[in-house]
Amino acid sequence: MNVVPGTVVEDPPVAEDPPAPRERTRRVITEVPSRADRRFNQITMGAGISVLVLLTLVGLFLMIQSSDALGETGIWTFLTRTEWRTDVTPARIGVLGLLAGTVLVAVVAVVIAVPLSVFSALAITEYSTAKRRKWLVGVVDLLAAVPSLLFGLWGFLYLSDKIVPISLWLTQNFGWFPLFKTSEDASLTGSIFIAGIVVALMVLPIITSVVREVFSQTPPGEKEAALALGGTRWGMIKTVVLPFGKGGIVGGSMLGLGRALGETIAVALLLPQVPQKIGESIHILQNGGATVSGFIANRAGADEFTTSGLLAAGLVLFIITLGTNMIASVVVSKSRSGAGVDI
Amino acid sequence: MPDVDVDVDVDSEVEQDLEENLTEDDRNEAEKVFAKKVEIIGGPPAGPATLEAKDACAWFGDRLVLEGVDLIMPKGKVTALIGPSGCGKSTFLRLLNRMHELIPGAALDGEILLDGDDIYAAGTRAQQVRMRIGMVFQKPNPFPAMTIRENVLAALKLARLKCDDKDTLVEQSLLRAGLWKEVRDRLDSPGGALSGGQQQRLCIARSLAVHPNVLLMDEPCSALDPTSTRRVEETIDELRGEVTVVIVTHNMQQAQRVSDLCAFFLAAENQPGMVVEQGPTDVMFSTPTDPRTLDYVQGRFG
Numbered sequence: 247m248n249v250v251p252g253t254v255v256e257d258p259p260v261a262e263d264p265p266a267p268r269e270r271t272r273r274v275i276t277e278v279p280s281r282a283d284r285r286f287n288q289i290t291m292g293a294g295i296s297v298l299v300l301l302t303l304v305g306l307f308l309m310i311q312s313s314d315a316l317g318e319t320g321i322w323t324f325l326t327r328t329e330w331r332t333d334v335t336p337a338r339i340g341v342l343g344l345l346a347g348t349v350l351v352a353v354v355a356v357v358i359a360v361p362l363s364v365f366s367a368l369a370i371t372e373y374s375t376a377k378r379r380k381w382l383v384g385v386v387d388l389l390a391a392v393p394s395l396l397f398g399l400w401g402f403l404y405l406s407d408k409i410v411p412i413s414l415w416l417t418q419n420f421g422w423f424p425l426f427k428t429s430e431d432a433s434l435t436g437s438i439f440i441a442g443i444v445v446a447l448m449v450l451p452i453i454t455s456v457v458r459e460v461f462s463q464t465p466p467g468e469k470e471a472a473l474a475l476g477g478t479r480w481g482m483i484k485t486v487v488l489p490f491g492k493g494g495i496v497g498g499s500m501l502g503l504g505r506a507l508g509e510t511i512a513v514a515l516l517l518p519q520v521p522q523k524i525g526e527s528i529h530i531l532q533n534g535g536a537t538v539s540g541f542i543a544n545r546a547g548a549d550e551f552t553t554s555g556l557l558a559a560g561l562v563l564f565i566i567t568l569g570t571n572m573i574a575s576v577v578v579s580k581s582r583s584g585a586g587v588d589i
Numbered sequence: 590m591p592d593v594d595v596d597v598d599v600d601s602e603v604e605q606d607l608e609e610n611l612t613e614d615d616r617n618e619a620e621k622v623f624a625k626k627v628e629i630i631g632g633p634p635a636g637p638a639t640l641e642a643k644d645a646c647a648w649f650g651d652r653l654v655l656e657g658v659d660l661i662m663p664k665g666k667v668t669a670l671i672g673p674s675g676c677g678k679s680t681f682l683r684l685l686n687r688m689h690e691l692i693p694g695a696a697l698d699g700e701i702l703l704d705g706d707d708i709y710a711a712g713t714r715a716q717q718v719r720m721r722i723g724m725v726f727q728k729p730n731p732f733p734a735m736t737i738r739e740n741v742l743a744a745l746k747l748a749r750l751k752c753d754d755k756d757t758l759v760e761q762s763l764l765r766a767g768l769w770k771e772v773r774d775r776l777d778s779p780g781g782a783l784s785g786g787q788q789q790r791l792c793i794a795r796s797l798a799v800h801p802n803v804l805l806m807d808e809p810c811s812a813l814d815p816t817s818t819r820r821v822e823e824t825i826d827e828l829r830g831e832v833t834v835v836i837v838t839h840n841m842q843q844a845q846r847v848s849d850l851c852a853f854f855l856a857a858e859n860q861p862g863m864v865v866e867q868g869p870t871d872v873m874f875s876t877p878t879d880p881r882t883l884d885y886v887q888g889r890f891g
Binding site: 375376465467468470471472473474475476477478481482485486489490 | 717
């Protein structure tokens with residue numbers, strides 16, 4: 247109610263037309279920022295925009311450079327063809343076989359990394375004393391500091407042989423599951439499964455840190471409520487922490503997926519970089535497979551047409567990882583727990 | 590700012606007036622509901638229990654915050670813990686259901702006896718104790734993603750108890766907490782969507798669902814508006830005899846209205862808190878022996 251002080255407000259007479267609405271002027275409030283504020287605003291906006299410009303430039307570069315190969319092959323053919331042959335004329339190149347390998351490696355990595363990350367995040371936030379928490383956080387972060395080349399070398403020189411028995415066991419016991427089937431006397435090294443395990447170790451720190459951040463924001467009141475009702479710590483985690491952190495787990499996993507999709511060195515070392523043939527069944531446990539980034543790394547420096555084709559494959563990867571990361575950030579920000587988390 | 594939804598509370602006030610006029614049917618209905626026996630397998634033994642603190646002391650790290658508390662909280666009675674902030678009331682309350690130990694570095698001395706058995710005895714699990722001694726917190730803390738019904742039944746899931754008639758248990762618990770009428774048509778809507786006062790009553794219902802022997806309340810009304818406060822006090826009154834209630838409150842009128850017994854906690858500067866005086870509430874508020882008690886209950890403190 248806008249009543250000028252001092253005026254008498256009379257009750258409106260009954261059964262009369264309502265009074266016409268008063269004329270009002272809208273005063274638009276404008277704030278005049280100080281010079282310092284304006285300057286600061288410009289700097290921050292500039293920094294923000296430069297990121298967008300950079301992203302656009304990368305995209306444009308990829309588009310221009312790949313136009314040769316894409317023009318000759320046709321976008322649709324390029325996207326749906328699994329072969330990559332530059333020894334025939336005209337060259338028959340397509341990205342689908344590479345994409346299939348990329349997605350498979352990334353999925354294997356995320357499937358392995360997510361449970362590990364969630365449990366390590368829980369160990370850090372729920373089961374540790376303050377001292378041990380610090381230590382564990384440091385160790386996980388240290389894992390992120392290991393150059394990916396070292397991971398790749400380690401996976402190639404050491405881990406590969408150690409995984410073979412596991413692969414063998416999996417295919418012997420779960421061979422009925424199509425992905426775990428292997429053909430007779432196929433080598434079990436250099437498989438998508440092994441590459442996935444190595445990539446899992448690389449994405450583990452990022453997923454753990456997002457999930458840990460989200461878990462640590464669980465409202466303490468709800469945790470206390472669950473414990474006060476006679477819940478065990480694990481019961482409390484199940485009823486309060488995990489539901490609260492759901493968005494963070496999904497978002498963190500997708501962020502990890504984005505990283506895993508682009509992982510290069512490890513897969514370039516580990517996989518034979520033979521594009522997966524679609525239509526043939528996919529065997530993740532045996533030697534074979536290629537990923538976009540690994541393939542590009544292996545073939546870089548070839549003739550002009552091949553380079554253009556490789557960049558076209560890079561463009562596809564660029565769009566996919568960009569999309570994955572965007573979806574990840576939307577999922578996290580929409581969830582109850584993710585409001586305050588930046589990923 | 591406590592997020593109290595004013596609109597809802599005006600509504601509930603209107604509803605309460607209605608309730609006072611035409612509750613005959615509701616009363617009969619409620620009586621019928623309470624006549625049904627709901628068995629909780631693995632739950633606490635039936636009836637209220639006596640809680641006794643013997644020379645209870647509490648530390649946070651090296652800091653002694655509570656010293657030498659001897660207090661009997663008799664079965665079925667309402668005991669109020671009063672005293673200025675920082676005198677160890679809440680710490681004492683959290684000693685009573687082993688919530689104290691959740692804070693890193695927390696320690697204690699003395700005994701807390703529940704019907705004669707030390708709740709800190711070796712081999713006694715905290716979960717077992719907390720199931721028998723429920724707790725309502727200062728800030729309403731329903732599980733926001735769960736429905737109202739799931740909230741009430743949360744303890745069954747958490748403590749892994751079985752119940753033969755969940756619907757009746759939900760209705761009984763919500764009736765006892767004075768929330769049934771307001772939510773009976775929307776048991777499947779989320780608990781977080783209720784007003785502050787309703788959320789707190791939901792928390793009370795949730796604590797009562799396992800039929801605890803004791804209910805601890807840590808300033809349960811400090812975030813509530815007067816109408817909701819009255820509702821909670823009515824609930825406490827109805828629980829008298831069925832459950833032993835221990836309530837921490839800063840509201841002297843509330844302590845006077847709801848409690849049978851009263852304990853006055855006080856901490857001198859840089860000294861641990863202790864009980865200065867305890868006794869029947871009417872005596873504590875009219876003719877206490879310690880002058881500090883009189884000063885405090887009459888609001889002349891500090």
